[in-house]
Amino acid sequence: MLVVELTSMEASSQSQWFMESYNGSALMIKIKETIFESDGIQKIQIFNTEDFGRMLVLDGKIQLTERDEQMYHEMLVHVPLFMVENPKKILIIGGGDGGAVREALKHNPDEVVMVEIDRDVVEACKKFIGIDRGALNDARVTVLFEDGIEFVRNSKEKFDVVIVDGTDPNPVSQSLVAGDFYISASKITKHFFVTQSQSPFVQQEYFTEILRNARKGFDFTKVYINFIPTYPLGLWSYTIASKEQFRVKNEKILRRWNERMIETFHYNPEIHIASFSLPNWLKEIINSIKD
Amino acid sequence: MLVVELTSMEASSQSQWFMESYNGSALMIKIKETIFESDGIQKIQIFNTEDFGRMLVLDGKIQLTERDEQMYHEMLVHVPLFMVENPKKILIIGGGDGGAVREALKHNPDEVVMVEIDRDVVEACKKFIGIDRGALNDARVTVLFEDGIEFVRNSKEKFDVVIVDGTDPNPVSQSLVAGDFYISASKITKHFFVTQSQSPFVQQEYFTEILRNARKGFDFTKVYINFIPTYPLGLWSYTIASKEQFRVKNEKILRRWNERMIETFHYNPEIHIASFSLPNWLKEIINSIKD
Numbered sequence: 001m002l003v004v005e006l007t008s009m010e011a012s013s014q015s016q017w018f019m020e021s022y023n024g025s026a027l028m029i030k031i032k033e034t035i036f037e038s039d040g041i042q043k044i045q046i047f048n049t050e051d052f053g054r055m056l057v058l059d060g061k062i063q064l065t066e067r068d069e070q071m072y073h074e075m076l077v078h079v080p081l082f083m084v085e086n087p088k089k090i091l092i093i094g095g096g097d098g099g100a101v102r103e104a105l106k107h108n109p110d111e112v113v114m115v116e117i118d119r120d121v122v123e124a125c126k127k128f129i130g131i132d133r134g135a136l137n138d139a140r141v142t143v144l145f146e147d148g149i150e151f152v153r154n155s156k157e158k159f160d161v162v163i164v165d166g167t168d169p170n171p172v173s174q175s176l177v178a179g180d181f182y183i184s185a186s187k188i189t190k191h192f193f194v195t196q197s198q199s200p201f202v203q204q205e206y207f208t209e210i211l212r213n214a215r216k217g218f219d220f221t222k223v224y225i226n227f228i229p230t231y232p233l234g235l236w237s238y239t240i241a242s243k244e245q246f247r248v249k250n251e252k253i254l255r256r257w258n259e260r261m262i263e264t265f266h267y268n269p270e271i272h273i274a275s276f277s278l279p280n281w282l283k284e285i286i287n288s289i290k291d
Numbered sequence: 292m293l294v295v296e297l298t299s300m301e302a303s304s305q306s307q308w309f310m311e312s313y314n315g316s317a318l319m320i321k322i323k324e325t326i327f328e329s330d331g332i333q334k335i336q337i338f339n340t341e342d343f344g345r346m347l348v349l350d351g352k353i354q355l356t357e358r359d360e361q362m363y364h365e366m367l368v369h370v371p372l373f374m375v376e377n378p379k380k381i382l383i384i385g386g387g388d389g390g391a392v393r394e395a396l397k398h399n400p401d402e403v404v405m406v407e408i409d410r411d412v413v414e415a416c417k418k419f420i421g422i423d424r425g426a427l428n429d430a431r432v433t434v435l436f437e438d439g440i441e442f443v444r445n446s447k448e449k450f451d452v453v454i455v456d457g458t459d460p461n462p463v464s465q466s467l468v469a470g471d472f473y474i475s476a477s478k479i480t481k482h483f484f485v486t487q488s489q490s491p492f493v494q495q496e497y498f499t500e501i502l503r504n505a506r507k508g509f510d511f512t513k514v515y516i517n518f519i520p521t522y523p524l525g526l527w528s529y530t531i532a533s534k535e536q537f538r539v540k541n542e543k544i545l546r547r548w549n550e551r552m553i554e555t556f557h558y559n560p561e562i563h564i565a566s567f568s569l570p571n572w573l574k575e576i577i578n579s580i581k582d
Contacts, residue, residue, distance in 0.1 A: 017317070024342025025521075026308070030315040051315025071570070201520055227518060227526045227570075229492055230316075234525015235518045266570040274568035277561035279362070279518075 018047060018055070020062055022202045022232045029055065029062070029230065036128050041118045042167070046128045052230060054129050056097060058121065061168050068229050069099050069131055072196075072236065073165075074267035075226040075275065077103035080161045080192040080240055082253050082260075082272060087160040089113075091188070093148035093176065095165030096121035098132020104163070105135050106262045112141045113159070115152075119145040149175045153184045162188065164195035169206055177210050182217030186243060193218060197239040199232040200225070200282055207237060208289050214241050215291060222248070223286060224275040248276050309338060309346070311353055313493045313523045320346060320353070320521065327419050332409045333458070337419045343521060345420050347388060349412065352459050359520050360390050360422055363487075363527065364456075365558035366517040366566065368394035371452045371483040371531055373544050373551075373563060378451040380404075382479070384439035384467065386456030387412035389423020395454070396426050397553045403432045404450070406443075410436040440466045443475045450479055455486035460497055468501050473508030477534060484509060488530040490523040491516070491573055498528060499580050505532050506582060513539070514577060515566040539567050 016031040030050040038044045045057040053066025064072065077100050081087050088110045092100050096116040104112050114136070116122055122143065126136065136143055144151065148164075162185055166176045175181060176195075185193050195214065198206040200223075214221050218241035228236045253269045278286070307322040321341040329335045336348040344357025355363065368391050372378050379401045383391050387407040395403050405427070407413055413434065417427065427434055435442065439455075453476055457467045466472060467486075476484050486505065489497040491514075505512050509532035519527045544560045569577070 019319075021319075024321040024340060026319040026321075028310075028312075028317040028319060030317075049315060225518075227516075229524035229526065233520035235520065265572055268571050268574075270568035271570050274565035277565035279557040279562050280559050281556055283559075 015050075018049075018057065018062075020057075020060065020232075022199075025202070025233065027062070027230065027232070029065075036124050038120055038124065040120045042121065042170075044120055044124050046124060055230075056121075056125060056129060058167050059170055062230050063167065064097055064099065064129075064131070065230050066129070066131065069097075070265040071226060072228050072231070073099035073103050074264050075224070075271075076100060076165060076194065076196060076238060077163060078262070078264065078267045079224060079238065079272055079275065080163065080194040081107045082256050082269070083240075083246070083248070084160055084191045085256075087191075089157070089159045089190075091115070091159040091162045093152065093162070093164045093166065095163070097125040097129060098122070098136045100163055100165045101138075101141055102132050102135040105138060105140065107260060109160075110140065112138075113144065114141065115144045115146060115148045117145070117147050149181055149184075152181065152188060155188050158188050158190050160190045160192075162193045164193075166196065168198065168203070169209075177206070177213060179213040179216040182214050182241075184217075186217035186241075189218075189241075189243070191242065192246075193241045195239050197223065197237045199235055200237045200285060201235050202232045204285060208285065211239055211286065212289050212291065214239050217241070218243055220245050222246075222276060223278065223282070225278065225282070226271075226275055248273060306341075309340075309348065309353075311348075311351065311523075313490075316493070316524065318353070318521065318523070320356075327415050329411055329415065331411045333412065333461075335411055335415050337415060346521075347412075347416060347420060349458050350461055353521050354458065355388055355390065355420075355422070356521050357420070357422065360388075361556040362517060363519050363522070364390035364394050365555050366515070366562075367391060367456060367485065367487060367529060368454060369397075369553070369555065369558045370515060370529065370563055370566065371454065371485040372398045373547050373560070374531075374537070374539070375451055375482045376547075378482070380448070380450045380481075382406070382450040382453045384443065384453070384455045384457065386454070388416040388420060389413070389427045391454060391456045392429075392432055393423050393426040396429060396431065398551060400451075401431065403429075404435065405432065406435045406437060406439045408436070408438050440472055440475075443472065443479060446479050448479060449481050451481045451483075453480045453484045455484075457487065459489065459494070460500075468497070468504060470504040470507040473505050473532075475508075477508035477532075480509075480534070483531055483533050483537075485529055485531045488514065488528045490526055491528045491576060492526050493523045495576060499576065502530055502577065503580050503582065505530050508532070509534055511536050513537075513567060514569065514573070516569065516573070517562075517566055539564060
């Protein structure tokens with residue numbers, strides 16, 4: 001059975017599949033059972049899958065699976081944090097599953113503030129996935145259930161690193177990719193701002209919108225990439241930004257890696273440096289973005 | 292429609308999809324039309340897809356799409372060829388679509404020998420895909436329709452670089468990953484041997500088998516990785532091997548890149564170097580392989 005008519009697909013078994021489509025392609029994940037479903041600010045679904053452990057889906061988009069979430073979270077968090085000498089105060093916008101907070105705590109900060117608009121996501125993840133591994137209850141962590149855009153606009157504090165762990169642009173997260181957001185974020189960022197920036201291969205519009213708008217708030221931006229199997233066609237991008245010029249320096253990253261003695265599944269200093277090397281087609285997309 | 296019963300899937304349209312599954316996950320590609328089908332040594336299918344141009348499928352496995360084949364072929368061919376000062380004689384086992392030969396010719400060799408067991412693949416690709424862009428008719432190219440294993444075993448010639456562009460291990464290509472093959476290949480390799488080595492994430496068994504057996508023929512092996520969207524979950528690996536110790540040296544690659552003035556879609560010297568940086572989980576797999 002190679003070419004399947006979706007209307008009359010004969011399955012080799014009676015199994016259920018979750019499907020996420022991106023224009024002319026789609027990823028299917030075999031489901032063992034649905035563990036949780038609710039419909040609030042966002043539609044939340046948690047599945048037990050055959051090959052990827054538990055899986056969180058928001059509004060139809062895979063957010064994480066137990067099997068590969070570390071690839072995503074480690075590159076989101078450790079890349080900016082290893083670029084700062086002494087990251088003490090960290091802000092995370094979104095990230096309700098707690099994976100980003102878990103990784104941030106490995107750098108021994110004084111304070112991590114997580115601002116997540118959807119309390120249901122946090123509660124469902126704590127109860128049914130638990131990838132925060134207790135991080136959200138850590139004494140150094142403050143969890144605020146409010147709009148991240150409002151928080152960033154009104155905050156009088158400054159953070160060493162600001163991390164945006166948002167969903168695909170949707171009605172809830174759309175304003176996280178608007179120019180105004182990056183201008184406000186720039187005011188509260190001491191060293192680095194980083195955001196996931198979608199797949200540059202199948203979601204080029206989102207990717208370029210994020211990068212174009214990030215440049216409104218920050219004079220210096222760089223893109224880095226990583227392989228995340230359950231994200232659209234496996235390639236994911238992050239955009240890191242600063243008000244000051246910066247270079248990714250091997251020796252500093254390596255020294256801090258040796259000092260901080262962090263355990264990781266995916267991240268290491270080599271991958272950190274390598275993730276800033278981009279293929280020609282992606283450089284061309286980035287160079288063609290006009291303000 | 293998020294969770295679909297394959298037995299009663301309601302499609303948003305009457306469209307046809309091609310599906311390739313890997314244990315608990317699957318990739319679906321939307322098809323506009325079937326252009327060619329035949330059933331010889333291997334089952335050959337060529338489709339016109341909605342988002343990826345034309346697509347070649349052998350025995351149910353996607354071999355290439357027009358949209359991303361360069362990511363695969365450029366990394367397969369340019370990585371070994373830029374590691375050799377003067378690659379004059381190149382052997383390609385498999386590669387019936389002609390993409391690898393096309394890239395090899397950019398290095399201005401004296402001779403490229405391609406040994407492809409399945410004449411039907413070559414003819415169907417020439418007629419319906421044409422990604423060789425005439426390379427297979429180039430005067431410097433010899434195309435032999437015979438068993439690559441036999442050729443390698445019996446050849447008295449030596450090649451600067453030997454490239455294996457085979458399919459997933461199947462009845463036709465199985466012996467391309469056996470230990471004997473690498474021992475024979477080693478005898479005819481002057482500088483480097485390279486083979487595609489499957490997805491280390493979802494095809495770990497194939498990956499480790501290839502690497503374990505390659506070590507029987509070559510004392511020194513390294514793995515490099517690349518993002519290829521239409522291959523299983525987007526991550527692909529290559530194994531490069533030599534009888535002599537080797538390091539991937541930035542300056543040499545860069546100098547040769549500047550000298551040879553090759554045009555590429557994906558490859559550049561930065562990506563070449565970066566592709567040898569592996570995440571922790573993959574290093575662990577590689578380190579755990581016992582002879």
